[in-house]
Amino acid sequence: MLPFVYEFHWTPFHVTFLLVFFTLFSMVAATLVLAFRRTVKNDSPEHIEHVRWHTDFADLPTALKACRHELRGDVKHRTCPNGFDCRTCTVHSQISSRAQHAPSLQNFEVYGFSMSPYRLYHRGHTWVQREDDGTFTVGIDDFGKKILGAVRSVELPPIGSRLYVNGSGMLVKRDDAEVRVLSPLEGEVIGHGTEKDEWYLKLRAENGDAATTHLLTADEVPNWILREMERLQASFATAGVGVTLADGGELAPNFHRHFPNADWDGVLGQMFLQA
Template identity: 30%
Template sequence: MKEKVARKRQRIQVFGLEEEHPCVWMKAGVINFKLCDNAYDCLTCAFDKAMSRRLEAGDGRLESWRKPYLAKLYGQKECRHMLSTSVPFRFCGNAYDCATCEFDQMQEDRVLTGEIGRPAVRNVAGFYLADQTYYHRRHTWARLEHGGLVRLGVDDFAMRLLGYFNQVRLPRLGAHVEQNRPAWSLRREDKIALLVSPMDGVVVARNHEAMEAPDRAKRDPYGNGWLLVIQPTHLKRDLQELYSGDAAQNWLLAETHRLESLVAPDTDLPLAATGGEMIEDIYGNVPHLSWDRLVEEFLRP
């Protein structure tokens, strides 16, 4: 119970937006205090929508954050991508109407299809855990990025557990994935593992390179081995069920101990290789543990 409460209180972390940034309603002086937790993507922000509804209902105590921003000189009208630090310098010339902005669309396309930055990783009992990342208990991950989108993938534990795979099957663009429900599969010869989505959302990008060269996902699971990008539909609710920071490290340690207890009774195989990394192919090196057993214990919802 304490762990769940701690997860609920964790601050939403956006990859590349590590410092605290004031919401535009606060920056405009309309409200006293509110931090942005959606990478300045007001189009998908629940708080912005709620405030807008109050304005439409005739709340005379409020004015839109856009009003004081539009009154600024051009050189003071920071673009949302400048506010979120995804670009160093850009001013808005489109009256903060991001939905019709060509630059905004260009930035969204870059996030979806371009090379991505890698978060720092740490070694936890032989497995790698990425910072600024949320983890589902069934070994998939979610990372919030600029523009309010969420990138999804499979963690290092699952990659080493399965060893290798020769096929990655992903849902189509526009498909809806659900938290705790199977969303994609990894195939190793005649063995298939269904993996769950860590969050609800609509698929807006797929990693075609990972589908064409599955080893890419295994070699770089937290970077260019990502699998999907989604537009989340229940962001804050879903994050309450995921691990991050110290909670993620404690969870992974517990998972490692569970794995060791399955391996230790019948084999002397050392799981950790030279240098403190776990062996690359646990399934292939522990004959008494079947594929179905490993999937059931660690990956299946």
């Protein structure tokens, strides 16, 4: 089907028709090649982690993407457009500069979960604590630990590896589910281990305090945990009925054992922000 082929005539109609057809065909092919090229070119771990989080975040329900300032009551309604990364968010910097909340100095309980004023919290249920030597310790928060329940094993990133904000931090395995715990910070892993059944990572972040502006502070925690509790209750609500008056309160001890047949893979995926 080329100009020198049978039945082709050098008429405006034939030329226009073939031109349009070949242009479209070339556009389809070129776009496909472009996608292939970008895929081959951008295969760095950072890009892969970025893409994984980007697609996961895009698939999260809208209610789950509420901006931290909506949770805190600074704005009536706002959906986060930055994948929970406030480091480059202009709205966050504007609101934060005018709304300063005094932190408490004691450990506090929120709906039965123990929280520390000296820790910063990530929406994927991890905490970050700045150490005196300038490094950061990262762990799973109390809410996360309680819903994870009996864990079979935890895969921690090797020392020397690099983590990215909202990229993979730890891989927690239960008998019935597997969940990636998101990294709250970007930096190099300089240590890891377990202490009193609590897994932790030690990170060295290049940007110091500036690297943590996207994390929730102690005064933001109560409202955030309230939302998380509501989500958890909705997850276990009877289909078609929703959350009822009988639901609510605090999590009972060994909460996960009361739902042996629940879709824990789905619950944990949702609570730890994964598609």
